[in-house]
Amino acid sequence: MLSKKTKYGIKALSYLAKRTDKSPVQAAEIARSENISPKFLESILLNLRKSGFLGSKKGKGGGYYLIKDPKEIQMTTVIRVLEGPIAMIPCVSLNYYEKCEDCPDELTCSVHKLMIEVRDSTLKVLGENTLADLS
Amino acid sequence: MLSKKTKYGIKALSYLAKRTDKSPVQAAEIARSENISPKFLESILLNLRKSGFLGSKKGKGGGYYLIKDPKEIQMTTVIRVLEGPIAMIPCVSLNYYEKCEDCPDELTCSVHKLMIEVRDSTLKVLGENTLADLS
DNA sequence: TATAAACCTATCGGTTTAGTAGGTTATTGA
DNA sequence: TCAATAACCTACTAAACCGATAGGTTTATA
Numbered sequence: 001m002l003s004k005k006t007k008y009g010i011k012a013l014s015y016l017a018k019r020t021d022k023s024p025v026q027a028a029e030i031a032r033s034e035n036i037s038p039k040f041l042e043s044i045l046l047n048l049r050k051s052g053f054l055g056s057k058k059g060k061g062g063g064y065y066l067i068k069d070p071k072e073i074q075m076t077t078v079i080r081v082l083e084g085p086i087a088m089i090p091c092v093s094l095n096y097y098e099k100c101e102d103c104p105d106e107l108t109c110s111v112h113k114l115m116i117e118v119r120d121s122t123l124k125v126l127g128e129n130t131l132a133d134l135s
Numbered sequence: 136m137l138s139k140k141t142k143y144g145i146k147a148l149s150y151l152a153k154r155t156d157k158s159p160v161q162a163a164e165i166a167r168s169e170n171i172s173p174k175f176l177e178s179i180l181l182n183l184r185k186s187g188f189l190g191s192k193k194g195k196g197g198g199y200y201l202i203k204d205p206k207e208i209q210m211t212t213v214i215r216v217l218e219g220p221i222a223m224i225p226c227v228s229l230n231y232y233e234k235c236e237d238c239p240d241e242l243t244c245s246v247h248k249l250m251i252e253v254r255d256s257t258l259k260v261l262g263e264n265t266l267a268d269l270s
Numbered sequence: 271t272a273t274a275a276a277c278c279t280a281t282c283g284g285t286t287t288a289g290t291a292g293g294t295t296a297t298t299g300a
Numbered sequence: 301t302c303a304a305t306a307a308c309c310t311a312c313t314a315a316a317c318c319g320a321t322a323g324g325t326t327t328a329t330a
Contacts, residue, residue: 002223004288007246008237014245026306035237040289046308059297060305075249088137102143102170110149110269111142114210117264121256129252134245139319161275175320181277194328195274 006082008036009044013053013078014134017070024056024063044082051081070131076123078131086126087119094119141217143171144179148188148213149269152205159191159198179217186216205266214261221261222254229254 011034016025027045031038045064048054053073054064079086080095090098091106092115103109146169151160162180166173180199183189188208189199214221215230225233226241227250238244 001220001225002246002250003286007224010246010249011237011244024306028306035239037289039291042307043289043309049307056307057297058295058305058307059299061298062296062306064307085136089142090136102146104170109146111145114145114260114264114269115137117260118257121260122253125249125252125256129249134249138317159275163275172320174322177276178278178320184276191276192328193274193276193326196329197275197327199276 002079002083005040005044006079008034008041009048009082010075010078010134011036012041012045013048013066013073013131016054016064016066017131017134022065024061024065026063029063047082053078053081066131073131075126075129075131079126086122087115089115092116092119094123137214137218140175140179141214143169143176144183144217145210145213145269146171147176147180148183148201148208148266151189151199151201152266152269157200159196159200161198164198182217188213188216201266208266210261210264210266211258213266221257222250224250227251227254229258 012030015030015034019025027042028038030036030045031041034041045054045056049056049064053067055067056062056064076086085093085096087093087096089100089111090096091100091103091109091112100106100109103112106112147165150165150169154160162177163173165171165180166176169176180189180191184191184199188202190202191197191199211221220228220231222228222231224235224246225231226235226238226244226247235241235244238247241247
């Protein structure tokens, strides 16, 4: 399950991607428009700025803006930053790999192979979609 | 992320599916063989029995056994029982649907469409695999 | 009748989630 | 220069969930 943090983050990015002009948008405006708790969204936007998705401007007329072209932002990278691993289990994660304590051998694990299949199909969908595709 | 409960449950079911004879297997044996906390596994097996996957026999020589042919058990149904929804977000779940509080309209939600795509690709993989395929 | 094994209930420490509160810093326009 | 604005930062919290543990009850077998 996607956390609200991730969902809100995607909605905020998508909100910015839809705008034609690239002037800064205040966090409060996004929060209002997308029905997100303002303070919670603030922390998410901060996170997205530190991760290199957003730029920001302080003071009056300030706000957040997209740094890259929405077409260049794959959903895989967005979700990895906000949510963490895309795989359903750490032992098949490409970016957040972790060995299972209970498995002596991954190759004979009945769950492992299945989860690789799931991971790859999910990666395909998320890799083919960019921020620009969220309409 | 899959919970350990789900992972252990799948491993236990797979352990039973691999056996040629269909005599009951004790929870403790599965726990030992799969490196699972015995008491935790007990509660999972109980869950699987109540959900109709397993039968059980009490007393000496008792244990758990598969009720159906492993080929007939789709991984979708296993995961739904153990983990809950397969979708990454409740508003696209087929079996555990829930409306989002923040979305006035699902059709215009940028996250919604993407998550339907992810859901469908995951359902395809899990639907094509049965307990028998876990080898 | 002793033993084995499923079954049941309750509890628990730790972590994560989804926020809230309250203040600090930097920019802008009057 | 000063007040307003909006990002930035730190800390806290209530509730839920997770992974397990403890301890007892029931039922079947030898």
